[in-house]
Amino acid sequence: MFIVYSPEGQSFIGASQAIPPLKVDPLKRSNPVEDDVRDGFSFNEDLLSKKKENTASSAAVQAYKSTQKNPMRRVVAKVSEIMSSPVKTISRDSSLEEAWHLMQSEQIKHLPVMYLESLIGICSQRDLLTRVIVGKEGELEGAKRETVADIMQTHVVTTVAETDIRNVANVLTQYDIGALVIMNNFQQPIGIVTRGDIIKRLGNEPPLELYV
Secondary structure (H helix, E strand, C coil): CEEEEECCEEEEEECHHHCCCCCCCCCCCCCCCCHHHHCCCCCCHHHHHHHHHHHHHHHHHHHHHHHHCCCCCCCCCEHHHCCECCCCCEECCCEHHHHHHHHHHHCCCEEEEEECCEEEEEEEHHHHCCCEEECCCCCEEEECCCEHHHHCECCEEEEECCCEHHHHHHHHHHCCCCEEEEECCCCCEEEEEEHHHHHHHHHHCCCHHHHC
């Protein structure tokens, strides 16, 4: 079961196949590099291909083989097994600077937004990066005088801890969202699961065919 939360409350309860289209801001794509600029660089294609093959591919194969030999390997079925808990949240009235520092200190990229103990939105690092100035070392150099409520996504897809991990992966992919909030029976957030969590567990605990 999945639930969509918005500032007005629960707007949808049901299966993943019936979730309505979400009003999510489209991704801003980078402009392509012009030909005259690209021509100023030289690349050894053979060297690059060999390097990729010898590093990323071989590392992935070795990681897969090592986990296959692990006698403690088990199947992951429920999202409660991979979610991050307890989940860090932030108030809708918090500044963008507060949100940025919280993400950096906790090393996270998504913050459920709360108001009067109710979930009303979610703020991502991607949302923040359109409103802040970050230095080369990752330090915050400036931020617009706005609150989290001004930039958060107001529709949040949530689910319960017993949900099958494959259904969660399907929703994250189908609706192009980076994280999904896990709720308890009292409609309070108890965890969060991201695309990275699923990919990490997928790599650590194959077989891969279980997630097809």
